[in-house]
Structures are given as structure tokens and as C-alpha cells.
Amino acid sequence: MHALGIDAGLSKSEVSRICADLDDEMAAFRSxxxxxVATGVSGDGRREVLGVAxxxxxxxAFWAEFLRGLRGRGLHGVRLxxxxxxxxxxxxxxxxxxxxxxxxxxxxxxxxVLARVNRTQMPMVIAxxxxxxxxxxxxxxxxxxERITETLAGQFPDVANMLAGAxxxxxxxxxxxxxxxxxxxxxxxxxRLNREIKRRSDVVGVFPNDEAVHRLVTAVVxxxxxxxxxxxxxxxxxxxxxxxKRTSAINATPAIKRRRAS
Numbered sequence: 001m002h003a004l005g006i007d008a009g010l011s012k013s014e015v016s017r018i019c020a021d022l023d024d025e026m027a028a029f030r031s032x033x034x035x036x037v038a039t040g041v042s043g044d045g046r047r048e049v050l051g052v053a054x055x056x057x058x059x060x061a062f063w064a065e066f067l068r069g070l071r072g073r074g075l076h077g078v079r080l081x082x083x084x085x086x087x088x089x090x091x092x093x094x095x096x097x098x099x100x101x102x103x104x105x106x107x108x109x110x111x112x113v114l115a116r117v118n119r120t121q122m123p124m125v126i127a128x129x130x131x132x133x134x135x136x137x138x139x140x141x142x143x144x145x146e147r148i149t150e151t152l153a154g155q156f157p158d159v160a161n162m163l164a165g166a167x168x169x170x171x172x173x174x175x176x177x178x179x180x181x182x183x184x185x186x187x188x189x190x191x192r193l194n195r196e197i198k199r200r201s202d203v204v205g206v207f208p209n210d211e212a213v214h215r216l217v218t219a220v221v222x223x224x225x226x227x228x229x230x231x232x233x234x235x236x237x238x239x240x241x242x243x244x245k246r247t248s249a250i251n252a253t254p255a256i257k258r259r260r261a262s
Contacts, residue, residue, distance in 0.1 A: 036066060037197070037221055039190060040075070043245070045236035049225040050075060052218050054210045060088025067096040079244070080172065082184055084108035090169075104169035105187045106133065109162075116158045125159060128152060133185065138174035145171060179240035189235075193224050 036057060038050040051070050055062040063086070081093050082103040093102050110129065117125050128148050135141040145167065153160035163170075173185040183189055197220050207213045228235070 037190070037193065037217065038066075038070065039193070040078075041236055043077075043241065045234035045238055045241045047228045047235035049221045049228075052214065052221055054214050054217075057089075058087045060092050063089045063092035064096055067092055071096065080176065080184060082187060084187060085112075101172045101175065102169055103172040103184055104166055105185075106170060107186045107188060109166060109170060113159050113162055116162070117156065121156075125152070125156060129163075133181075137178065141174050142171060177240050177243040180236060180244070183236065193221065196220055196224065 036051075036053050036055070038052075039047060040050045041047050051066065051073075053062075053066050053069070055066070057063075078097050078100040080101050080103055081097060082105065083089060084105045085108060090102055093100065110126065113125065113129065114122055128151065132141060132144045132148055135144050145163070149160050149163045149167075152163070173181050176184060197217055200216060200220050201207075201213075204212075204216065207216075
């Protein structure tokens with residue numbers, strides 16, 4: 001056991017200074033910038049890591065700069081951007097990725113919904129909303145969305161309002177081939193990558209600067225990117241990609257997913 005204080009040869013002022021330094025260090029860690037990783041699916045159905053950056057993920061200027069950087073490196077023909085909800089991100093998408101749609105992650109949306117519901121009522125609300133995404137085709141998805149919104153309005157008006165306000169963003173996936181739905185209606189496919197980034201970041205603990213964060217995250221995503229390139233199975237099949245191509249003359253990267261490493 002180690003002691004701090006007079007018995008350890010440290011004055012009270014020295015102990016206070018050390019504690020203050022620790023407080024500053026911990027505060028810096030809690031408020032540190034987090035990295036952003038963007039992945040995409042190319043026209044042939046293969047998944048790639050598109051970019052990595054460190055910055056304020058609630059800042060529209062950051063997102064605009066990040067997206068312009070991707071475009072400057074050749075990204076074009078983006079059909080859909082999938083992400084959780086960040087202030088400024090949607091606006092940056094509409095400004096920089098003109099012509100693309102935004103799919104709001106259904107999983108993150110559900111978490112926001114459950115924050116407005118009592119614990120005992122959660123299973124019922126979850127089951128009701130999940131029926132929207134269990135429909136066999138786009139028309140039935142939209143019809144069920146309206147039914148569930150109306151059904152919840154009486155007992156859960158806040159939830160119904162949230163659904164109504166997010167309708168277009170939550171149902172953007174319905175404009176794409178049904179074979180793609182499970183991989184584009186949420187950011188879940190990025191969970192493995194983000195878990196690995198978090199695991200490696202936790203080992204380091206406190207990063208001295210943004211460059212150190214960027215270096216580690218880039219090394220992690222590079223490993224994953226290389227794995228994706230040699231994988232025998234494509235992320236989206238050639239058959240389903242052919243269906244997508246028939247809906248547009250654009251034959252380029254059809255999807256980009258973004259999620260903060262946490």
C-alpha cells in the first residue's frame with residue numbers, strides 16, 4: 001500500500017498539485033475528440049474503409065470538411081448515407097453529397113424512443129415498432145409505419161411524434177433492393193469494427209494528442225480493410241447490386257456508412 005502525504009515525504013500543497021494535475025488529465029480524457037470512421041460499398045458489392053478523421057462530431061463544419069475530403073479523393077455517385085443522428089451531419093450531407101439520401105440508424109433511433117418510455121412499457125413499444133421492419137416489401141413497410149404511428153399516438157404521443165418526424169429518414173432503405181435492407185437500415189454492420197477500435201483504444205487509455213488517436217485508429221481500420229479486400233464473399237451480392245444499378249445510371253459507390261468510434 002502506498003500513502004500520499006507527510007509520511008510519504010510530500011507536502012499538502014504537493015499532494016493538491018498532483019490531484020489537480022490528475023483532475024485535468026481525466027477531464028481531458030472525458031472530453032477528448034473521438035475518431036470518425038467511414039465505410040462504403042463499391043459498385044461491385046465490396047466493402048471498403050473510405051476515411052478516418054478526428055474532430056467534433058456534433059459540428060457541421062467538421063462533417064462538411066470530412067465529406068468534402070472524401071469527394072476530393074474521388075468518392076462520387078453516393079446513393080445513401082447511413083449513420084446515427086448527429087447535429088450538423090444531416091445538413092452537411094445535403095450540402096456536400098447532393099443527390100444522396102440519408103438513412104437514420106433504426107437501432108439508435110429505438111434507443112432514443114425508449115428513453116421516453118417506462119421500463120415496463122418498453123417490450124410493447126419495441127414489438128410494435130419492430131413490426132414496421134418485418135414487412136415483406138416497401139409498400140407494406142410504409143403502410144405499417146402509418147398504422148403503428150397512429151396506434152401509439154393515444155398512449156405514447158411522444159413516441160408517435162418522434163416516428164412521424166423521422167419517417168423519411170427511417171424509411172430511406174425502402175427505396176433500395178430488399179436484399180440490401182438488413183445491411184443499410186442501421187449501422188450495426190460497423191459494430192465489429194467499432195468494438196475493435198474501442199478495445200485497442202482502451203489499452204492506451206489516455207492519448208497525448210489527436211495525432212496519436214488518428215494513428216491508432218488508422219492502423220486498426222487498415223487491418224480490417226485488408227481483410228475485407230481478400231474476403232471471398234462480397235458484402236452485397238452481384239445480383240442485388242445489379243438491381244440497384246438498374247434504378248440509376250450511376251455506377252459508383254452506392255452507400256457510405258459512418259459511425260463514431262466509441
